[in-house]
Amino acid sequence: MIRIPFPLTAMSAVLTLSACAQFGMGQPEDTGAPVVADPAQEAVVAASDLPEATAADVAAVKADPVLTSAPPPPKAAKTQEELDTTTAAQRSQAAAPATPEAKLLGTTVASLGSPTEPGFWLKTPLVKTESRGRVTNKANGKTSAVTLIPIEGPATGGSRLSLPAMRLIEASLTELTELNVTLGGW
Template sequence: MTTPILRLLGALMLLALAACTPADKTSQTAPRTIGSDGGAEGGAPGGTAPVTPAKTLTTAARPSPAARTAAEFDTTTPAQRAAAAAQPATSERRLGTTIASLGDPSQPGFWIKTPLVKSETDGRIVNPANGKSAKVRLIPLDGPASGGSQVSLPALQLIGVSLTDLPAIEVYGS
C-alpha cells in the first residue's frame, strides 16, 4: 500500500521541480543605455515585457549571471538613483495602494508590475511609512486591483523597504 503512495509522491515532486525550471534559458541580451533624448536604447530583455522608452525609466546593465547579493543585482548608477528619487515635475493622480513584493531582481531599472494600470506609463511609488518615493515605470500585471505588485530591487531599496518585507505602498500615475 505504501509503495504506490511513494511512487505518486515521487512523481508529484518531479512535476513540481519541472515547473520551477525556466522554459527559456537564452534570455541574456546586451545592456541597454540611456539615449541622448533620455529614452532607452536597445531591445527589451528576453522573457520580459517590452520596455517603452521613457525619461523616468532608468535602464541599467543586466546583472551578471553570477550575481548573488542585492548589491550585485542593483546595477543602477548613483545618478540614476538620484533621478528616480527626485520629486515629480508634473501633476500625478493616486492610483491606489498595493502590497509590494520583490520582483525579478535580474530585471534592471526602476519599475513596478501592478494590476493598478492597464498600459505602461510613467509613475511614482511612495512608502507611506517614511515618505520616500521613487519614479518608476508602471507595467500592467494581470489580476484584480486588490492583488499585490512586484517591484524592482533598486526601487524597493530607494524607498527604504527591506527586500523581505511586504509593505503597503502608494502608486501614482502621470
C-alpha cells in the same frame, strides 16, 4: 497581603495612563515650537489630496526608458549591490522630488520582484498600459519614480517592485510593503 496577578497589574497601569492621556494629564507643555510631522503620515495625507487618475490619464503618460535601461546583472551576482546595476544618474532621477501634476492610481501591497530584472519598475494591476509613475512607501514617506508595468489581476491584487526601487524607498526586501502609486509626478 493581597497578591494581584501580574497581567491585572499591567492592565491597571495601561488603563490609568490612557485615562490620564484623555484628560491631558502628564502631557508636555505647549512650548510654541513647531510640531514635526511624521513623514509616513504626510505621505498618506498627500496621497488623499491627489485627484484620481483615469484610464485616459494612464494612456497619455508614456514610460521613461531611462529608468528601465540598466544592464542586467552578471550571472554570478549575489549581493544587493551586485544585482542593482542602475547608475548614479538613474538613482538620482528616480529620487527626484515629485511634481504637482501626479494623480493617484491607488494603494497596493508590493513584494520584491525579480532582482535580475534591472531598472526602476513596479509590476501592478493598477495600470493597463506601461506608464511613468511614482511609488511612496507608506511606512516612511520615501518615494521613487518608476515605470508602471501592467500585470493581470484585480486592482486590489498585489504588485512586484524592482530591487533598485525597493532600496531607494528603504523597503524591506523580505516583507510586504504598502505603497501609494501615482501616475506621472516626475
